[in-house]
Amino acid sequence: MERNTVQRRAIHQVIEDAGRPLGPPEIYEMARQAVPGMGIATVYRTIKRMLDEKWLSPVELPGEAPRYELAGKEHHHHFRCNNCNRVFDLNGCPNAFQSIMPNGFSLEGHELYLFGRCTDCVAA
Amino acid sequence: MERNTVQRRAIHQVIEDAGRPLGPPEIYEMARQAVPGMGIATVYRTIKRMLDEKWLSPVELPGEAPRYELAGKEHHHHFRCNNCNRVFDLNGCPNAFQSIMPNGFSLEGHELYLFGRCTDCVAA
DNA sequence: ATCTCTGCAAATGTTTTGCATCAGC
DNA sequence: GCTGATGCAAAACATTTGCAGAGAT
Numbered sequence: 001m002e003r004n005t006v007q008r009r010a011i012h013q014v015i016e017d018a019g020r021p022l023g024p025p026e027i028y029e030m031a032r033q034a035v036p037g038m039g040i041a042t043v044y045r046t047i048k049r050m051l052d053e054k055w056l057s058p059v060e061l062p063g064e065a066p067r068y069e070l071a072g073k074e075h076h077h078h079f080r081c082n083n084c085n086r087v088f089d090l091n092g093c094p095n096a097f098q099s100i101m102p103n104g105f106s107l108e109g110h111e112l113y114l115f116g117r118c119t120d121c122v123a124a
Numbered sequence: 125m126e127r128n129t130v131q132r133r134a135i136h137q138v139i140e141d142a143g144r145p146l147g148p149p150e151i152y153e154m155a156r157q158a159v160p161g162m163g164i165a166t167v168y169r170t171i172k173r174m175l176d177e178k179w180l181s182p183v184e185l186p187g188e189a190p191r192y193e194l195a196g197k198e199h200h201h202h203f204r205c206n207n208c209n210r211v212f213d214l215n216g217c218p219n220a221f222q223s224i225m226p227n228g229f230s231l232e233g234h235e236l237y238l239f240g241r242c243t244d245c246v247a248a
Numbered sequence: 249a250t251c252t253c254t255g256c257a258a259a260t261g262t263t264t265t266g267c268a269t270c271a272g273c
Numbered sequence: 274g275c276t277g278a279t280g281c282a283a284a285a286c287a288t289t290t291g292c293a294g295a296g297a298t
Binding site for chain 1: 182184185186187190201203206212214215216217218220221223224225226227228229230231232233234235236237238239240241242243246
Binding site for chain 4: 125126127129131132161162163164165166169170
C-alpha cells in the first residue's frame with residue numbers, strides 16, 4: 001500500500017505550484033527547501049511512481065532533458081520561448097497530419113513542439 | 125586545417141549508406157567494421173564536427189537518444205514505427221501551426237514527429 | 249509491528265576530456 | 274616536421290539500484 005510521506009507531498013506541491021513543466025534538478029532544488037534532507041534519488045523514484053499512477057506526464061522536448069507536468073489535462077502541445085526558455089501549454093491541435101503520411105502507413109500518434117518568442121520576450 | 129582521415133570517411137560513408145537516422149552506438153558498430161581499431165570517442169568527436177560543418181543534422185525524437193542524418197535535405201519531419209522502431213523521413217509539412225499560437229507570441233520554428241505503423245508492420 | 253519509503257553510496261550508461269602517440273598535409 | 278586527429282582511460286553527468294535503517298499505517 002502506498003504511503004503519504006513529506007517528500008512525496010513536497011514534490012507534488014512543487015509541480016502543482018510551478019504551473020509549467022519542471023525537470024528533476026529543478027524539482028529537487030525546490031522540494032529541498034521544504035524538506036532539506038531530501039535526496040535526489042527520492043525525486044527520481046517519486047517521479048517514476050507518479051508517472052505510473054498517471055499523476056504526471058512527461059514533456060520531452062527534442063534534445064532537452066525531460067520535464068514533467070501534472071497529468072489529466074486534455075490533449076495539448078507545448079511552446080518553448082527561444083529567449084527565456086520557459087515552456088507553455090498550447091490549447092488545441094491542428095489535426096492535419098494525415099496529409100503527409102505515406103501510403104500504407106498508419107498513424108497512431110504525434111508529438112508537436114513550437115518554438116519562438118513569448119509575449120514577454122517578443123519585444124526584447 | 126581539416127584532415128581527411130579513414131575514420132572520418134568511414135563514419136560519413138556509414139551514415140550515407142544507411143539512408144535513415146543513426147545513433148552514435150550504431151554508427152560506431154558499423155564504422156568499426158571498416159576501421160576495426162576505432163574508438164567510440166572518435167565517433168562522438170566526428171559527429172560533433174560534422175554538425176558544426178552542417179554535414180549532419182540531429183534527429184531528436186522525444187524521450188529517445190539522438191540520431192543523426194545527412195543534412196541538406198529540405199524541410200521535413202519524421203515518422204517512427206511503433207513496431208519495428210525504424211525512423212522514416214516524411215515529405216511535406218502541414219503548415220497549420222499558427223492556429224494554436226497564443227496572442228502576442230511569435231512563431232519561429234517547430235518540430236513534428238508522427239508515430240504508428242509502417243507498411244511492413246501494418247499487417248503484423 | 250509491519251513493510252514501504254528514504255538517504256546514502258555505489259553502479260550504470262552515455263557523452264566528454266586529457267594526454268601521449270599517430271598520421272595527413 | 275608540424276599540427277590536428279586518434280585511442281585509451283579517466284572524468285563528468287544523469288539516472289538507477291542495493292541496502293540498512295527510519296517512518297507511515
